[in-house]
Amino acid sequence: MSIFLFDAFGSASIGVYMRATDSMVIVPSQTLDSDVKRLEEWLEVKVVKTNIGGSVLIGPLVCANSNGIILPHFVRDEEIAALKSASSDMNITIMETKKTAYGNMVLANDRGAVVDPRLKRKEVKMIEDTLGVEAVAGEIARLPYVGSLAIATNRGVLAHPMITEEEENLLREVLKAHVGVGTINCGIPYIATGLIGNSRAAVAGYLTTGPELFMIGQALGVVV
Numbered sequence: 001m002s003i004f005l006f007d008a009f010g011s012a013s014i015g016v017y018m019r020a021t022d023s024m025v026i027v028p029s030q031t032l033d034s035d036v037k038r039l040e041e042w043l044e045v046k047v048v049k050t051n052i053g054g055s056v057l058i059g060p061l062v063c064a065n066s067n068g069i070i071l072p073h074f075v076r077d078e079e080i081a082a083l084k085s086a087s088s089d090m091n092i093t094i095m096e097t098k099k100t101a102y103g104n105m106v107l108a109n110d111r112g113a114v115v116d117p118r119l120k121r122k123e124v125k126m127i128e129d130t131l132g133v134e135a136v137a138g139e140i141a142r143l144p145y146v147g148s149l150a151i152a153t154n155r156g157v158l159a160h161p162m163i164t165e166e167e168e169n170l171l172r173e174v175l176k177a178h179v180g181v182g183t184i185n186c187g188i189p190y191i192a193t194g195l196i197g198n199s200r201a202a203v204a205g206y207l208t209t210g211p212e213l214f215m216i217g218q219a220l221g222v223v224v
Contacts, residue, residue, distance in 0.1 A: 012205030068130035180219025
């Protein structure tokens with residue numbers, strides 16, 4: 001397993017534009033074929049090219065693990081079709097609520113999910129049913145938008161450096177994975193903005209420093 005440096009549309013904030021799981025990577029339709037090929041080789045999964053509601057901001061808008069995908073209400077039919085074509089047995093749920101940034105509100109792997117405490121019980125139940133895991137309300141660094149403050153794979157979690165001990169214990173218990181802390185892209189604590197990964201590899205924004213890569217490797221169990 002390795003960590004690779006990457007940019008999306010010239011930006012180091014690659015996590016804003018992509019969502020990776022052990023079964024697929026979702027990237028904007030405008031992504032170059034050469035970049036698709038690299039991501040497929042690195043993460044060893046199929047890359048699906050589609051926008052969400054016409055937007056390239058895949059990371060904040062999409063929550064996913066190997067079992068299912070949570071999408072905002074404005075997703076288009078052709079975009080849903082593109083996701084279904086990648087995996088016919090994938091659970092796909094469209095959340096008919098005013099909320100749209102479910103990628104920012106849910107931190108999930110294939111073993112569990114930690115969700116924004118402001119989500120309603122009905123929404124949490126839909127997330128559980130779609131992702132096939134237990135979902136527990138929690139915060140990171142005393143902030144509710146947990147999906148933007150960490151990334152989780154089945155091998156580990158990298159979280160915002162200001163995470164409390166209680167929050168770290170909750171992540172470890174719910175996600176059943178090692179939890180480490182760090183930053184990306186030369187000091188950014190919002191981990192999900194600049195890092196994607198799965199059980200096979202991690203891909204970080206090109207501004208990520210050597211010490212940051214070391215912390216990513218330690219947290220996610222990958223080789224720098």
